[in-house]
Amino acid sequence: MPSTTRVQMKRRPDGFARPDDFEVVTLPRPEPREGEVLVQNIWMSVDPYMRRSMDEDGKDLAPWPIGGALDGPSIGRVIASRHPGFGEGDLVESMSGWQEHFISSGTDFIPYLTPNDALAVRSAPGARPRDWLGLLGIAAMTAYAGMACLSKAKRGDTAVISSGAGTVGSLACQIGRINGLRIVTSAGSDEKVKWLRDVARVDEAFNYRSESLTGALAKACPNGIDLLLENASPEHLSACLPLMNELKQILITGFISIYNSGGTISGIENFQYVLDRFLTVQAFRFMDSLDAYDQFVSDMLRWRASGELVLPETIHEGLDAAPEALCSLFTGASFGKVLVRITDDPADRA
Numbered sequence: 193m194p195s196t197t198r199v200q201m202k203r204r205p206d207g208f209a210r211p212d213d214f215e216v217v218t219l220p221r222p223e224p225r226e227g228e229v230l231v232q233n234i235w236m237s238v239d240p241y242m243r244r245s246m247d248e249d250g251k252d253l254a255p256w257p258i259g260g261a262l263d264g265p266s267i268g269r270v271i272a273s274r275h276p277g278f279g280e281g282d283l284v285e286s287m288s289g290w291q292e293h294f295i296s297s298g299t300d301f302i303p304y305l306t307p308n309d310a311l312a313v314r315s316a317p318g319a320r321p322r323d324w325l326g327l328l329g330i331a332a333m334t335a336y337a338g339m340a341c342l343s344k345a346k347r348g349d350t351a352v353i354s355s356g357a358g359t360v361g362s363l364a365c366q367i368g369r370i371n372g373l374r375i376v377t378s379a380g381s382d383e384k385v386k387w388l389r390d391v392a393r394v395d396e397a398f399n400y401r402s403e404s405l406t407g408a409l410a411k412a413c414p415n416g417i418d419l420l421l422e423n424a425s426p427e428h429l430s431a432c433l434p435l436m437n438e439l440k441q442i443l444i445t446g447f448i449s450i451y452n453s454g455g456t457i458s459g460i461e462n463f464q465y466v467l468d469r470f471l472t473v474q475a476f477r478f479m480d481s482l483d484a485y486d487q488f489v490s491d492m493l494r495w496r497a498s499g500e501l502v503l504p505e506t507i508h509e510g511l512d513a514a515p516e517a518l519c520s521l522f523t524g525a526s527f528g529k530v531l532v533r534i535t536d537d538p539a540d541r542a
């Protein structure tokens with residue numbers, strides 16, 4: 193009988209997640225029954241929210257089981273079909289990452305609110321298989337939702353974007369620049385800061401590990417801040433508050449800094465600025481802007497094709513490397529979108 197492999201959790205982490213919190217197991221490969229398809233995953237995505245799924249109490253997320261299948265965005269090919277809606281070779285997106293193969297009954301995939309085995313057939317001119325997880329994936333949609341759908345900033349306004357060398361941050365910086373905003377951002381190494389200046393072409397970038405947040409932000413924002421897109425930490429948000437201009441906007445995607453420490457928010461002692469400056473503060477989810485999905489796909493592919501927008505990628509080879517890939521998101525070791533190549537795919541060698 194053919195076999196397959198998957199990654200599962202061995203134990204719940206205490207503090208920072210570590211690769212040895214996971215194990216790779218070999219199982220018999222399932223066969224599709226009537227009305228089902230067998231999918232071979234090509235790529236999977238690792239995302240910061242997954243750290244919360246590792247906890248017993250992942251807040252809004254169902255905790256990952258110990259010793260069971262995990263979930264996460266993946267893109268693969270149908271390799272056997274007994275379902276009239278799918279043919280062998282179809283490229284399909286699902287939430288069935290962390291495994292080589294899976295069976296699906298072909299339920300419609302409504303990003304990303306459906307059962308893990310729901311499928312969407314993906315195809316767009318100029319899109320490589322891995323783009324459905326990177327340039328066109330969840331984090332990219334979050335950047336687009338913030339900067340193209342929810343932002344009220346006008347040309348010439350100053351936007352501050354934290355975690356500028358991550359997926360959301362790097363794309364948000366570039367979408368903001370395309371829309372005529374003055375972009376100020378930060379990252380955790382000089383190399384990432386150089387990329388932000390030279391390739392993403394932001395107006396100001398600094399290393400938040402070697403410079404003081406308050407000093408660097410004040411210097412980079414002499415006319416104050418009109419829009420803050422917060423990805424990083426309560427400390428970063430707090431450092432921005434005194435610089436916010438009246439009646440302006442703070443959009444929060446999440447605080448990556450707290451995911452390894454139970455998710456407790458502390459360190460915002462100057463919240464009074466929200467009241468004094470009549471600021472709008474909005475935490476948002478990418479899935480609430482899905483009515484813009486088709487426009488998002490078309491804009492992202494067009495901007496990349498014209499060279500206006502670039503997404504850096506860090507690629508880990510093989511399913512065995514997936515735990516290391518996830519842990520890298522929280523240590524500064526990652527750059528841009530972090531992906532795991534599970535299987536070689538001829539369409540994705542570029």
Ligand SMILES: NC(=O)c1ccc[n+]([C@@H]2O[C@H](COP(=O)([O-])OP(=O)(O)OC[C@H]3O[C@@H](n4cnc5c(N)ncnc54)[C@H](OP(=O)(O)O)[C@@H]3O)[C@@H](O)[C@H]2O)c1
Nearest residue numbers: 331355357358359360379380424445446448449477478524
């Ligand atoms: N609301 C939504 O629908 C939604 C969807 C997707 C993502 N998000 C949120 O968006 C944020 C970014 O996600 P992503 O997918 O862009 O992640 P990503 O691609 O993994 O990038 C994360 C970046 O964060 C930086 N980082 C790590 N720890 C940090 C810390 N303690 N302080 C500051 N920066 C830190 C890392 O680089 P350096 O530290 O080296 O700069 C890395 O580049 C996260 O908070 C995530 O939860 C929200």
